[in-house]
Amino acid sequence: MHEDDTLMQQAAAGEVRAFGRIVARHQIRLVRVAARLLSDPELAQDAAQEAFLRLWHMRHRYQPSGRLSALLLRITRNVCLDWAGRKETEEWTEEREAAQAHDDPAAQAEGGALADAVGRAVGSLPEPSRTVFILSHYEGQSYADIAAALDCPLGTVASRKRLAVEALRRKLAHWVEGENTK
Amino acid sequence: MTCADAQAELTAFLDGELTGDAAAAVNQHLSACPACARTGDALAAVSHLADAWQVQGADIQSAVLTQIALEDMASEMARLRAEVETLRAEVAALRRPVSAPGLLFPYAPPISAPLHIV
Secondary structure (H helix, E strand, O other): OOHHHHHHHHHHOOOHHHHHHHHHHHHHHHHHHHHHHHOOHHHHHHHHHHHHHHHHHOOOOOOOOOOHHHHHHHHHHHHHHHHHHHOOOOOOHHHHHHHOOOOOHHHHHHHHHHHHHHHHHHHOOOOOHHHHHHHHHHOOOOHHHHHHHHOOOHHHHHHHHHHHHHHHHHHOHHHHHHHHHO | OOHHHHHHHHHHHHOOOOOHHHHHHHHHHHHHOHHHHHHHHHHHHHHHHHOOOOOOOOOOHHHHHHHHHHHHHHHHHHHHHHHHHHHHHHHHHHHOOOOOHHHHOOOOOOOOOOOOOO
């Protein structure tokens, strides 16, 4: 049996520590996915926490399937969509921090602007293409895993990913051209 | 394979989602078609650019477990409150005044003769 399924069974039997291990195994990814879906790192932590609480409430109904990860991604996405209206002004604080890895100040400015541009471009993708792009590109999920998480056919995932990349190509045309001229 | 077919499969090809004949067909088309190869390069460049947007995960384990503990406490408090209410109702029923005198001392024998002191 998959380790997640074993832990869920233990959690259903009342072992909170087992559930804590599930949280530890998935929290980083869920917070990251929520941060990109909400474009808000702080709200993302609350959203991921809410996703785990929803899983805790349904622990007695969980059927072992080896797909807890897909279920958690689906719950997280639903929470984020529910909360999308609560999104406040865009801040992109952490993206700017990540961009500061460049030594050259000019590169820092350019990297921060690029991170902003990418964040805004991805954030403006229509759902569910945005989720597909985030799970595929940033989380390295296979199309099959994404199809399981979103409960849709494999071909739908492929077409949504293609639409997302084509949309990003248009939105980031300035940067793509800049890249080509270097 | 036509250009339209190849372009429809390009993203999946770049994601490594195509295998066997499907992957070979796209690869062969890209080798022979400069226009589709340029499109493939542009899509790969978009992928590369997208990497610039990095976000961090976070440790929320203690927050989740604390929330679960709080929910358990709230649930236990609600259960105890309900129990207290039940007990309160039972005590109130026991304290209710009984008006029928016979019910006050059901064990008292009827006095039908003079008492004799032994």
